[in-house]
Amino acid sequence: MRSSQLFGKTLRQAPGDAENISHKLLTRAGFIQQIAAGIFSLQPLGNRSITKIRNIIREEMDRAGGQEINMPVIQPRDLWEESGRAETFVPPLATFEDRRERQMIIAPTHEETATAMARASVTSYRDLPFTIYQIQTKFRDETRPRGGLLRVREFEMKDAYSFDADEEGLERSFQAMVAAYKRIFKRCGLDVVMVDADSGGIGGKDSNEFVLLAESGDDTILMSDESDYAANVEKAEFIKKEFPIGNLCEVEEFATPDIKTIEALAKLEGVSRSKTAKAVFYSVDGEVVIVTIRGDYDVNETKLRNLLGGSVPRLATPEEVKAAGLVAGSASAVGLEGVKSIVDDSITMGSNYLAGANKEGFHLRNVNFPRDFKADILGDIAEAKKGYPSPDGKGKLIAKRGIELGHVFKLGNVYSSKMGARYTDEDGQQNDVLMGCYGIGIGRMLAAAVEAYHDDFGMVLPSAIAPYDIYLAGLNLEDADISGKAEMLYESLQDAGFDVLFDDRDAPPGVKFKDADLMGIPVRVVISSRSMGNGGVEVKARAEKESEIVSEPDVIEAVRKLLG
RNA sequence: CGGGGCGUGGCGCAGUCCGGUAGCGCAUUGCACUGGGGGUGCAAAGGUCACAGGUUCAAAUCCUGUCGCCCCGACCA
Known part of the structure; x- marks a missing residue:
């Protein structure tokens, strides 16, 4: 294909609504x-x-x-x-x-x-x-x-x-x-x-x-x-941290004014978040469910959906939470009736949790599963994060x-x-x-x-999916000797089986180079009075900085090498 | 669907607050020069200012409505 006939034009500036x-x-x-x-x-x-x-x-x-x-x-x-x-x-x-x-x-x-x-x-x-x-x-x-x-x-x-x-x-x-x-x-x-x-x-x-x-x-x-x-x-998935399960202590209620989050609760008691049982409310098919997970983990909603049999859960609205009789900030599955309970198995890997008392301004100490609350479904609903141990026991997740x-x-x-x-x-x-x-x-x-593959000048396409293999730039084409050689090169490269875009336009070198780079064509071949003076044609890979001069008969081999 | 932004020659933008000759850069056309990283000069062409309605002597500009596009979020093979 000749650039002079190629339909489509390159733009110096991308339209404003293109972001990435x-x-x-x-x-x-x-x-x-x-x-x-x-x-x-x-x-x-x-x-x-x-x-x-x-x-x-x-x-x-x-x-x-x-x-x-x-x-x-x-x-x-x-x-x-x-x-x-x-x-x-x-x-x-x-x-x-x-x-x-x-x-x-x-x-x-x-x-x-x-x-x-x-x-x-x-x-x-x-x-x-x-x-x-x-x-x-x-x-x-x-x-x-x-x-x-x-x-x-x-x-x-x-x-x-x-x-x-x-x-x-x-x-x-x-x-x-x-x-x-x-x-x-x-x-x-x-x-x-x-x-x-x-x-x-x-x-x-x-x-x-x-x-x-x-x-x-x-x-x-x-x-x-x-x-x-x-x-x-x-x-x-990941391997959840297991804590030794000691004696199960008696549940005791204590006042926690203004404590609404797991973070604050753990801080108040001077313990890590893993000592808390976090309650999250979801609305599923119009019904509110309570999800309990150890405080150091978060809920993965996709896993939750799968445990629920495919129904899509979404976080319950404050109105829905209230209507279900739950006390946001002080809720737990302890003693709850008539609300479906989903429990992450991290809860079974620890004991004596801090949890909500289902009473405004109060929480409980020493809550244990399944002694103090039940699960309608018990399973893995925890979201994996970087740094957690890989589920195959080898290494950490990145x-x-x-x-x-x-x-x-x-x-x-x-x-x-x-x-x-x-x-x-x-x-x-x-x-x-x-x-x-x-x-x-x-x-x-x-x-x-x-x-994945671009630089400041444009695309750097893998050769298998680039529109052309070779960008043949002819410079000084008003010189009949150069243009004759360029035409022959265009023919012979095509005969060798390459897809060639031949820039035969009457345009300054810079314009041709910029276009070649922008389009990401993997190999650029330049023929000009300078290249001829240097002994042949210039061959350069899009991904490389340096070019090489090769004699005309060697061009096909050089290009083949660059295309891999 | 919630929040935000933007629609002005092919592309990028200014002009809108404060109403009065539509402007700049790039691209385009012609000529000349230039010739290894979007070059220079001269000349030229190209716009229902998203659309509809309203206010006004006068609307790109003010008001109302509609449409389109982008971004963040929610959602997502």
Whole structure:
């Protein structure tokens, strides 16, 4: 491609509404154009990058045995009634009515459609297993799109769905996808880590995220500094500190005027927060529940939701707390009737706690579980934080920020049972098909790559996903000798199989160099009267400061070396 | 959905408080010069001041409403 004919222009200044690096650079370099909040067009350069990413994904999906399909973006709402997600999907489904007044939705994901596709042709265990995938547009009407391509409403996703007869098969299919994902990110030049994750609204049990570590990421990852344990903060576990359990003393009430917080209570008594039992109130499905956790830990609401069977908890309002008969600042589960009690297992790892007396201005000493209060549910609802011991017993947790690029889930029979995707086994029995689903955000991969790999001058794209391999800058092109050589170089580099952007414009050198840097093209080749005087052409990697002069016949080899 | 900010040539901004000729930088066009990090000069073109209504002799500016975009929070494959 010749720069003189390339559609799209680079900008010296990014539009004012672009805030983060990838949004600014992708806009300035002429990769993307914003059309509305969270909705973007791809210009030729951006489209080339995305096409490269898409092709790598497609190759690896095929290699892993996936079969490419295509499912509609527009779907009847009925299909979503079957899975039960029509009302519950977050964000709410984008809906419209067709001319026959049928309710239609714009698909935010394709589990329902994939299940429908499978159930139409699977009848026997002989039909299993298989994995289908597509690269398709989704729409999620996010409450707040942000960060350019990082969090958009309309986006392209590679989504794959596996179908198996049994758990062993699901595990095999799942691991095949995990392996494919690792290859995809590696080939794209992205340093991505796989972490344990919560499965959220998609459903199912096991799930892993693939995260690109970057300071600007919105995902918090906790990883061990000594082992390969890594998990999303929503999912992360840790070894809780255990205290020796001494004699259980008698409960005694004492006056604590103006003491409303665990911090103040611990200070008043001159003990650490771990000697207190903290009570937190949540509203779940319109009901107030009391959550008790040792004072040195905080509640992880995702873990709480999972313990509650998937209902989303939110902090109860002061009015709700009052209506439930609870005394904020002096509350505890001790002696409470008619309020559901959730207890974190950290409470069992200590004794003689300070806790609220359920009486304004009073607290209790020597509260013990389960002697003094009950739990309707006992489990792990504590939020892991940096510095805590890793759950595998090796090392401490460290915290990192990251951008989620992929997510894999073992769905099991969540969809197949509801939607009737069944097969007959060897014994003639009907069973639910077991499913897995596997997603990669394609546009987000490009944005994340820019977030992770850039400098003051622009993007520094990994060669596999850069729009072009080589930025060929011809200077002094009014000199027929130079321009003739530049044209020949343009031809021979293309013949060697490289994607070349040839800057043939009548523009000052500085302009060409700035554009080359901004676009992040991995290798820059310069031919000019000066380079010829120095014995050939100049070759420079985008990521390096220094360039080298090589003779014309050696250019291809030099470029190949730089591209790796 | 709560809080905050912003809408003025393609991009970045000033002008709005205090109503009266729409302005600056970059980009664009032409010519000349220049030629290794967004170069110089001369000349030129380009704007329903987000939209609608109102006040006024007069509105980018004041009033009312609407829309859009961004940021923080809540939420989030």
